[in-house]
Amino acid sequence: MPEDPSLPPLVGVLALQGDVREHRAALEAAGARTAGVRTAAELDEVDALAIPGGESTTLSRLIRAFGLEEPLRRRLAEGLPCLATCAGMILLSRRILDGRPEQLALGALDLDVRRNGYGRQVDSFEAALEVPELGEPAFPGVFIRAPVVERVGEGVTVLARHEGRPVALADGRHLALAFHPEISGDGRFHRHFVEPLCSNSRSAR
Ligand code: GLN
Numbered sequence: 265m266p267e268d269p270s271l272p273p274l275v276g277v278l279a280l281q282g283d284v285r286e287h288r289a290a291l292e293a294a295g296a297r298t299a300g301v302r303t304a305a306e307l308d309e310v311d312a313l314a315i316p317g318g319e320s321t322t323l324s325r326l327i328r329a330f331g332l333e334e335p336l337r338r339r340l341a342e343g344l345p346c347l348a349t350c351a352g353m354i355l356l357s358r359r360i361l362d363g364r365p366e367q368l369a370l371g372a373l374d375l376d377v378r379r380n381g382y383g384r385q386v387d388s389f390e391a392a393l394e395v396p397e398l399g400e401p402a403f404p405g406v407f408i409r410a411p412v413v414e415r416v417g418e419g420v421t422v423l424a425r426h427e428g429r430p431v432a433l434a435d436g437r438h439l440a441l442a443f444h445p446e447i448s449g450d451g452r453f454h455r456h457f458v459e460p461l462c463s464n465s466r467s468a469r
Contacts, residue, residue, distance in 0.1 A: 273311040273461040275347075276301035280326040282316030282351070286446035293451050294458035304335035312461050313339070317350030317408065317444055320379060324355070324368040333368065340372040346438045347457045353440040354379055354411050361414060373438045374417025381412025393443075395424040395432060398452045405431060405443040413442065 272295055277287045279300030288298040291314065301307050315323075327333050340346065340356075348356040359376040360369050382389075388409060392402035405426065413430045416422060424432035431442040432453070445453040 272297050273458065274299060274309065275312045275314060275458065275461070276307060276310030277314045278302075278316065278323075278327075278332075278352075280318075280330065281323055282318035283444065283446045284316060287314045287316050287347075287349075287454075290446050290451050290454040291458060294455040295462065296458045302330055302332075304331060307332065307335050307339055310344075312345040312347070312457075314347040314457075315349070315352030315355055316446070317352060320351040320354040320360070320411075321364050321367045323351055324364075324366065327355075327368060337370060340370055343437055345457070345461060346372065347454070348373070348438065348440045349444055349446065350408065350410055350442060353377065353442060356438060356440055357411075358417070359415075373433070373435060373440055374420055375413055375433065375440065376415035377411040378414050379411050380409050381414070382407060382410045384409065391426050391443075393424045393426060393431065395452075397423055398456065403445075403452060404448045404450055406445075406448055407431075407443045410442040 275291045275296040275298050277284050279302050291298050354377055355368055356370055356373045357375040357377045358371045361378040363379045389407050391405045393405040395403050416430055420433050420435045422430040422433055433440045439457050
């Protein structure tokens with residue numbers, strides 16, 4: 265467990281699928297230490313977790329195949345801070361519309377999402393997002409078969425919208441983004457996630 269409290273927080277990146285390397289680079293640039301997470305033992309070591317995008321059905325299968333479902337549920341219930349992007353946001357949500365019956369909704373963040381709600385791969389797009397918490401300039405949102413947020417629970421704050429729909433949400437522990445900040449070349453959302461960890465996470469363990 266935490267060795268030296270003066271060390272930067274250790275942020276795990278679920279390394280089963282998706283932009284693991286890009287997330288690690290962005291988190292490290294934001295001041296965190298990072299580690300790939302594939303096992304329950306690795307999950308136990310981290311102060312926070314990033315769940316990359318990919319395919320939420322495949323990620324669900326891999327999480328089960330790697331024996332990570334119960335450990336993930338347990339650590340999330342303990343309050344593990346989590347950055348979840350795209351398919352990661354689907355995994356973290358409470359209810360998945362247009363999902364597969366067997367796919368995982370870990371329920372850590374009080375959201376309902378519609379999988380592929382923006383349409384098919386050809387409907388992927390980029391949009392400049394106004395994010396008051398990040399200030400200027402607008403954040404370059406890269407949406408790749410993104411989920412649409414259909415319900416936002418009480419206690420969840422909408423940080424950004426695109427055409428009226430919430431695309432960036434937070435509840436104090438979790439930061440969920442419908443888009444892919446790791447390939448945008450803009451590190452502000454990763455910093456927004458890492459900076460509070462530097463003071464909070466270690467003292468919370
Ligand atoms: N459409 C994917 C899914 O259903 C998510 C896409 C992504 O993560 N870029 O999981």
